[in-house]
Amino acid sequence: MAPSTRIILALMATTAAALFLCAGLVFGGLDRLALRSSEANIDFLLGQLRRSVEANVGLGLPLANIRVVQNLVERAKATDGRVLAVEVFSPAGVSLFNTDRGSIGESIPAAWRSAIRSRIVGDRWRVEELGDIIVGEVMRNDFGEPVGYLAVTLSSEARDRHAEGLIVALSARLAWVAPIVLAAALVMAVFMFDWTTRDIRQLAAQLLGRQAPGSGVFAGAAQGARSAVDRAVRDFERAADDVMKTDEA
Amino acid sequence: MIPATRSKIWLPAAAIGLVVAALIALAGYFLLQAGLRHSTPILQEATRTGAAAVGEAVAGQFARALELGIPLDKLVGVDAYLRRIADGSPQVGGLALLDGDGRIVAATAPDVSGETFEIAAGGARASLVVEAVSPLFEDAMRRIWISLSLAALLAGVISAALTAGYLRLSWQPSRERLLRAVDRAGEGDFTEVAVFETSGPFFAASQALAGCVEQVEAARRKLAEAVATIHAIDFDGSLGRRVDTILQPLEGRYVLPDRGGDETQRAEGPAPAGGLIWRAAVVAGLSAAAFPFVGNFAIDRGTTSLSAAWVGVVPLLAELLLFVLGVLAGRVAAGRGGAVRALALILLGLSTGAVFWCRDYGLFVVLRGGAGFAAGLALAALLGHGRARPRVLTLALLFAALVVAPLFAGLLAEAIGRRASFLALGGLVLALCPFLVGMGGDRAEERPKAGAPWFDPATALAMVPVSAFVFVLIPLGIGYNNYLVGAGAVAMLGVAALATPRLPRLAIGAALGAAALLLHYAPGGDVVSAYAAGAALGVALGGALANAAGQPRAVSAALAAGAAVGLLLAGGAGQFGFSPSLAIAAAALLSMALPLVTRSRLAPAGV
Numbered sequence: 001m002a003p004s005t006r007i008i009l010a011l012m013a014t015t016a017a018a019l020f021l022c023a024g025l026v027f028g029g030l031d032r033l034a035l036r037s038s039e040a041n042i043d044f045l046l047g048q049l050r051r052s053v054e055a056n057v058g059l060g061l062p063l064a065n066i067r068v069v070q071n072l073v074e075r076a077k078a079t080d081g082r083v084l085a086v087e088v089f090s091p092a093g094v095s096l097f098n099t100d101r102g103s104i105g106e107s108i109p110a111a112w113r114s115a116i117r118s119r120i121v122g123d124r125w126r127v128e129e130l131g132d133i134i135v136g137e138v139m140r141n142d143f144g145e146p147v148g149y150l151a152v153t154l155s156s157e158a159r160d161r162h163a164e165g166l167i168v169a170l171s172a173r174l175a176w177v178a179p180i181v182l183a184a185a186l187v188m189a190v191f192m193f194d195w196t197t198r199d200i201r202q203l204a205a206q207l208l209g210r211q212a213p214g215s216g217v218f219a220g221a222a223q224g225a226r227s228a229v230d231r232a233v234r235d236f237e238r239a240a241d242d243v244m245k246t247d248e249a
Numbered sequence: 250m251i252p253a254t255r256s257k258i259w260l261p262a263a264a265i266g267l268v269v270a271a272l273i274a275l276a277g278y279f280l281l282q283a284g285l286r287h288s289t290p291i292l293q294e295a296t297r298t299g300a301a302a303v304g305e306a307v308a309g310q311f312a313r314a315l316e317l318g319i320p321l322d323k324l325v326g327v328d329a330y331l332r333r334i335a336d337g338s339p340q341v342g343g344l345a346l347l348d349g350d351g352r353i354v355a356a357t358a359p360d361v362s363g364e365t366f367e368i369a370a371g372g373a374r375a376s377l378v379v380e381a382v383s384p385l386f387e388d389a390m391r392r393i394w395i396s397l398s399l400a401a402l403l404a405g406v407i408s409a410a411l412t413a414g415y416l417r418l419s420w421q422p423s424r425e426r427l428l429r430a431v432d433r434a435g436e437g438d439f440t441e442v443a444v445f446e447t448s449g450p451f452f453a454a455s456q457a458l459a460g461c462v463e464q465v466e467a468a469r470r471k472l473a474e475a476v477a478t479i480h481a482i483d484f485d486g487s488l489g490r491r492v493d494t495i496l497q498p499l500e501g502r503y504v505l506p507d508r509g510g511d512e513t514q515r516a517e518g519p520a521p522a523g524g525l526i527w528r529a530a531v532v533a534g535l536s537a538a539a540f541p542f543v544g545n546f547a548i549d550r551g552t553t554s555l556s557a558a559w560v561g562v563v564p565l566l567a568e569l570l571l572f573v574l575g576v577l578a579g580r581v582a583a584g585r586g587g588a589v590r591a592l593a594l595i596l597l598g599l600s601t602g603a604v605f606w607c608r609d610y611g612l613f614v615v616l617r618g619g620a621g622f623a624a625g626l627a628l629a630a631l632l633g634h635g636r637a638r639p640r641v642l643t644l645a646l647l648f649a650a651l652v653v654a655p656l657f658a659g660l661l662a663e664a665i666g667r668r669a670s671f672l673a674l675g676g677l678v679l680a681l682c683p684f685l686v687g688m689g690g691d692r693a694e695e696r697p698k699a700g701a702p703w704f705d706p707a708t709a710l711a712m713v714p715v716s717a718f719v720f721v722l723i724p725l726g727i728g729y730n731n732y733l734v735g736a737g738a739v740a741m742l743g744v745a746a747l748a749t750p751r752l753p754r755l756a757i758g759a760a761l762g763a764a765a766l767l768l769h770y771a772p773g774g775d776v777v778s779a780y781a782a783g784a785a786l787g788v789a790l791g792g793a794l795a796n797a798a799g800q801p802r803a804v805s806a807a808l809a810a811g812a813a814v815g816l817l818l819a820g821g822a823g824q825f826g827f828s829p830s831l832a833i834a835a836a837a838l839l840s841m842a843l844p845l846v847t848r849s850r851l852a853p854a855g856v
Contacts (some may be wrong), residue, residue, distance in 0.1 A: 002449025003423075007415040011408050015269055018404035022277040022397055024664030026284040029393035030292075036385050037292055040339040041299030044306065047337050080302065114551055158295075165287050173283035181272045188268045192261040192412070196420060197450040203431065204450070207457035221428060224435025229461040232437065232503045236468035239495055243475040246491045247482065 262413035270405025277397035299340035300381035308366040315370040327355035342382030349374040534649030536624040552610040558823025568621030575622040579629025597623035602675020651743025659736030712811025714833040721819035745787025752792030758841030760789040769830035
């Protein structure tokens with residue numbers, strides 16, 4: 001394969017990769033937006049719940065003894081169909097109140113611990129686990145010390161539906177955009193490489209005697225080479241004839 | 250260079266780069282339109298739903314007050330309450346509480362409009378107006394537009410670089426060789442062989458020239474046959490004397506290749522370096538594209554065996570150490586280049602991709618170590634068997650590792666996230682493996698000249714802060730969970746390094762000093778300062794590398810040592826609480842003092 005063909009193929013591969021990257025960027029950006037919108041919708045719920053719990057903590061009761069929190073988490077879950085679970089756990093990572101009452105007393109998953117340890121931004125942390133989204137907040141006492149954590153588990157069903165539809169829409173668009181873009185890039189690349197090697201092809205044609213000398217870097221050289229070849233052939237042939245004539249003389 | 254060929258390199262490169270960038274930008278626009286057509290109604294509905302939930306909850310609170318018999322105009326702090334709700338709910342732009350006659354009791358703004366929630370309790374009536382907005386949408390759109398623009402720019406830059414690289418490293422040498430062959434043929438010397446290629450226009454021209462030479466050879470053969478015939482019947486030597494007289498004018502006039510048969514000759518000697526350089530650049534770029542994620546991923550996996558300052562640094566140190574071992578192993582394995590390259594690339598792909606499934610810190614360190622070893626082995630096996638031009642190779646590696654790789658990584662993370670990016674990078678290495686291994690035979694490695702320096706202290710001093718900046722300060726600073734922003738700082742460093750010519754040591758020290766000041770006095774997380782510091786560090790690195798051009802062994806050792814010290818300093822800074830900028834300032838002072846301390850043989854003449 002000629003090097004110019006290889007480079008044209010590399011340019012096509014780069015263009016194709018960039019197209020897929022663009023599709024990925026649009027998908028990633030809009031999918032993240034859908035996720036952030038879902039999370040934003042529970043901001044209010046999370047804030048209300050946190051303030052209610054913190055108000056009770058502010059009365060001086062240890063978090064584990066505030067029984068009203070169980071009612072609060074159950075009521076919070078009931079207000080939004082996308083909320084799968086609401087949980088309050090201690091700084092040690094033990095579930096204190098949970099809409100799934102059977103889980104009370106159990107330890108939180110390792111991924112939650114990791115998120116709390118290293119991924120808290122503005123008292124908010126989030127984890128994606130088994131397709132669901134867990135959004136949490138730190139609850140603090142009047143001295144600003146963490147007294148526990150709140151976690152709301154959201155269903156990813158709506159996000160998944162949105163993502164599937166988005167993939168279909170982008171694939172359909174890519175199906176006609178990609179061939180056009182690749183064809184245009186191919187035409188441009190072929191034209192450019194044709195332009196860069198035009199004088200080389202002219203040189204070949206001149207050397208083969210198929211084309212009259214033109215202009216450019218190679219034109220003079222080609223004419224010189226052609227003349228030298230013709231002269232050499234003529235000289236050798238004349239010499240051969242002269243040599244043969246020595247016998248006749 | 251042949252006159253007038255410079256424009257034939259940069260013009261096509263720029264044109265192809267621009268066209269590809271424009272095409273990708275257009276494609277990105279059309280793809281975004283398709284995405285928005287699907288997503289906008291869903292997102293608007295989600296925003297309305299969220300705002301409605303807030304409206305219902307807030308209206309419920311006011312209804313409760315009315316139930317308790319508290320008139321709305323007697324409620325205290327309603328304005329502040331509404332503002333707090335609006336501030337805490339991204340999908341709520343404003344709230345207004347109206348009494349039964351429609352007069353505003355409290356509002357976050359004078360002109361709030363939107364969905365109205367009726368409040369009726371305790372015999373009184375009121376209403377709450379909730380304005381739904383989506384600031385998230387505007388932010389997300391801005392980010393998508395920036396990402397798409399960068400993707401178009403990156404595709405254009407890569408296309409232009411590929412074109413320029415091909416034209417400079419393959420097209421131009423072939424063109425010069427062909428012109429030389431044709432020129433010599435014009436002078437009667439038909440021995441010059443034209444090009445390396447086996448197909449394409451250069452090969453066709455070369456064959457045409459070979460066809461011309463063949464005509465001359467045929468005529469010469471005819472003459473030789475005539476001479477042989479005469480010699481066969483020359484019994485007294487008289488004919489021979491006459492023949493010699495005929496042949497005398499031809500002697501030395503024409504030079505023909507001494508070969509049998511009529512096959513087309515191919516050029517001998519070293520093949521053009523382009524193939525080696527782009528392969529090495531791709532390997533370096535794909536390896537470096539993982540760097541922005543390593544510290545972040547390590548911190549997420551976490552470990553109790555190390556202090557927090559070292560959690561993100563240790564995988565990088567392991568990777569660097571094993572990279573050096575890989576380079577040494579690759580040099581030892583010379584002679585089995587193809588197999589070594591293939592094995593190294595497969596290991597690199599698997600080690601990088603497997604991080605996708607990695608949940609354990611220890612395993613992560615092992616995988617990154619494996620990736621480092623494989624990258625070192627692959628690069629040594631690639632570069633140890635050819636004669637790449639050191640300066641062009643350095644520029645290609647800088648471009649791939651410090652410009653393309655961080656931007657590609659940032660965009661990849663925007664598209665598919667950090668964890669899947671490891672998988673994508675590993676998959677890319679495996680997919681490109683057949684092209685990267687190459688088909689060429691092995692050549693003996695060029696031995697460094699006797700007495701050539703083995704270490705360049707100026708490059709090492711410049712590399713120390715660059716390593717801390719690229720591997721730790723940016724990924725765990727402005728680039729933490731914001732890879733595209735971090736990528737910009739590293740790309741600035743790369744561009745500055747590429748653009749910087751040879752510099753006096755004083756200027757290199759001044760650039761390092763400027764970077765130290767910028768990092769020390771700029772507020773934490775300030776993007777502009779980080780970008781400016783990146784550019785200053787790039788100037789220092791680029792100047793040091795340009796000064797040490799032509800001494801690959803000294804530069805390689807200095808880069809490895811500088812990178813290791815930079816990582817240790819970054820970890821130590823976290824552990825002992827000193828500012829990394831102090832270490833950069835120390836490097837700056839040392840760099841400036843270096844010529845005074847030692848008359849290094851590497852000090853460039855004339856600068």
